[in-house]
Amino acid sequence: MSRPATFVPPPGARAYSLRTARGEFAVVDAPVPDGVEPRGVALLLPGFTGSKEDFNPLHVPLAERGYRTVAVDGRGQFESDGPENDESAYAQEELARDVLAQAEAIGAPVHLLGHSFGGQISRAAVLLDHAPFLSLTLMASGPAQISVSQQQRVKLLRDALAVMTMAQVWDAIQAMQTPEEVDTGSFDDGLDNRADLRRRWLGNKPAQLLAGGRQLCTEPDRVTELAAVPMPFHVLSGALDDTWPPALLDGMAVRLRARRSVIEGAEHSPNTDRPLATARAIADFWDVHPN
Template identity: 80%
Template sequence: MSRPPSFVPPAGARAGRLRTARGEFAVVDAPAAAGAEPRGTALLLPGFTGSKEDFNPLHGPLAARGYRTVAVDGRGQFETDGPVDDTAAYAQEELARDVLAQAEALGTPVHLLGHSLGGQIARAAVLLDHSPFRSLTLVSSGPAQISVSQQQRVKLLRDALAVMTMAEVWDTIQAMEPPEETDAGLDAGLDDREDLRRRWLGNRPAQLLATGRQLCTEPDRVAELAAVALPFHVLSGARDDTWPVPLLDDMAVRLGARRTVVEGAEHSPNCDRPLATARALADFWDDALPR
């Protein structure tokens, strides 16, 4: 589970709602910094059990580089509404069409970024229609299904959701956490732990069931994606147990993508090393601007 350093939007950003043809989505929207030359807009999609707040550390440094960043909770994720029990509403194509609607609502071509599960949804959106996008960045998001160890974790979660409430599952997750993770959460403060709990309880069970299944069954669509005329960027930490780093290296080669490995980061470089991550993103987006 990602642990953003704060659930409070950073200076200059605002929490709000993005109205689209497919409903309203909760966002954190950060404009380009005053005095910075406007360079474009980026749409940021979080991962499984994550939320828009996972990108809070990136907004400031990207605003300073002239980029407006809009981080979004997907359908049934944290502060965006969605059906409680209808897993069909969270089929990958439905979520991808939500992304296309979000891009349309922003009213300008956007740099699309997806973290982990968000990367697979971003890929599906690009394969449906790449015209709203200037580029695609996949952050810690691999070519196909997640690793066997992570599939086992997702299966445990899906089994638990079949017999427990969301609150009961949260309590079980906390009881099973390694001591070092529990200590880190306590060091972060009681408010942060309560924010994580509130985010967990905001997720719709059907969304977790459907997207968890997607993560465990996703086919390799890299060849399809490579045929799309967009600039690609594959960014990850130096360690990742969801998709092994060599698998991400190979995917970047197959895509002809820029490859960035953020030293000192793991599955969430946006939280682990935000300044280095933001610098790599802005450098890529600068190069992807129309000439």
């Protein structure tokens, strides 16, 4: 998961519940500051076990480039409500239709960006209806299912959720962290941040995690379908990634005829690993595809 340095919205941004035709969704909305020419609006979708706060480091640099950014918790994710145990509510098409409603509520057309699992949901939304979107950026999100090693981790999580509470699973995750991981960035952003990370974990609905984990492990390759959609694409990733190897993303970019950005010094979460370089790459792409 991405681990934002803070759960406090950045200067100028506000957190609120976005009302849509499919319910309310928790968002962080960062407007363009006074004195900067507005260039567009973007909807940002976080990854599996992540949240809208994963994009906190991107809001200010993107606002300075003229882009209002709205990061959202998906259905059953952190501060957005959803059924506790009904996995059917989190079917990919249901989540994709939520995205279409979110875009309409913030004022389509918008640029769409999805990180990891959020990229798969973004892709599904575009395949349902691309009209609300100016472009699609897939950030650390690959063509099909996640790597075998990550599938094994998801299976462990799914098995744990079958017999443990969310709080017990969190405690088990903490117990598995080595001192080196704690010291170098696994849950190392200070006691208050670890408390926020725990609060975020407990906010997730178990059915959402179970359904999302299954989707990550079984997602088919839909790149050919996506390539037929008449819109611009951007494939962005860190230089290292064990969820979808960068070479796999290189090939996907070719198939999509997409812009390809590789963020040096970043891994699966370039949004938090190297936010300024990531924001620059995103804005450079959006600048070429204005409203």
